[in-house]
Amino acid sequence: MIRVLVVDDEALIRTGFQHILDAAEGIEVVGAVSGGQALQTVREATPDLVLLDIRMPDVDGLTVLAELRRLPAPPVVAMLTTFDMDEYVETALRSGAAGFLLKDTDPEELPFLVRSLAEGGTVLSSKVTRTVVDGFLNAGAQAPEARLLERLTARERDVLVLIGHGLSNAEIAKRMHLGTGTVKDHVSAILTKLEVGGRVQAALLAQRAGLLGTETQ
Numbered sequence: 164m165i166r167v168l169v170v171d172d173e174a175l176i177r178t179g180f181q182h183i184l185d186a187a188e189g190i191e192v193v194g195a196v197s198g199g200q201a202l203q204t205v206r207e208a209t210p211d212l213v214l215l216d217i218r219m220p221d222v223d224g225l226t227v228l229a230e231l232r233r234l235p236a237p238p239v240v241a242m243l244t245t246f247d248m249d250e251y252v253e254t255a256l257r258s259g260a261a262g263f264l265l266k267d268t269d270p271e272e273l274p275f276l277v278r279s280l281a282e283g284g285t286v287l288s289s290k291v292t293r294t295v296v297d298g299f300l301n302a303g304a305q306a307p308e309a310r311l312l313e314r315l316t317a318r319e320r321d322v323l324v325l326i327g328h329g330l331s332n333a334e335i336a337k338r339m340h341l342g343t344g345t346v347k348d349h350v351s352a353i354l355t356k357l358e359v360g361g362r363v364q365a366a367l368l369a370q371r372a373g374l375l376g377t378e379t380q
Contacts, residue, residue, distance in 0.1 A: 165281040168210040169195040172219040187274035198222035210238050212281050217244040232259045259360030262286030282331035285362050314356040322349045327369035
């Protein structure tokens with residue numbers, strides 16, 4: 164059972180997401196709250212995944228994201244957005260957001276995206292504007308991509324390519340004939356060596372470095 168918390172300042176959005184996800188098999192909404200209640204609710208309900216509005220009047224979604232990432236066992240966090248604020252999107256990526264969902268995501272698609280996120284996949288809505296992604300890809304990195312990639316072993320580079328293609332840990336394990344625990348260890352090492360806070364950042368760095376034109380067998 165995937166435990167989900169929905170955080171949004173609009174009651175209509177919270178209720179809509181809750182009804183859709185509660186009706187899906189294997190998903191339980193453990194709360195639907197405003198931004199000011201997010202941190203306390205996460206501590207009490209311990210969700211696996213938080214769907215977090217990127218901008219709210221009572222508290223900044225990016226601030227909530229940073230607070231959640233500092234928890235000893237932080238949940239996966241995906242941002243809810245209308246994608247009209249490029250600078251907020253870039254900051255969220257750099258802060259470790261696992262993906263982005265538009266608030267008008269197709270209801271039939273939403274449970275699939277939630278499952279993918281919970282399994283360690285990368286979710287960027289198909290409606291994400293090209294300017295947002297291009298802006299992040301063209302932004303300066305903490306170090307040249309080539310130098311960062313030199314830190315990876317050959318196996319870690321293979322795993323990074325599959326992360327870049329949006330595969331979950333379970334899917335990578337199946338593709339590479341590895342145990343899921345081994346894949347988790349590789350992913351942790353990759354994030355540390357690339358100096359990134361999450362899978363989305365690693366995937367974008369891989370794309371920027373030109374790795375995604377090839378795929379491991």
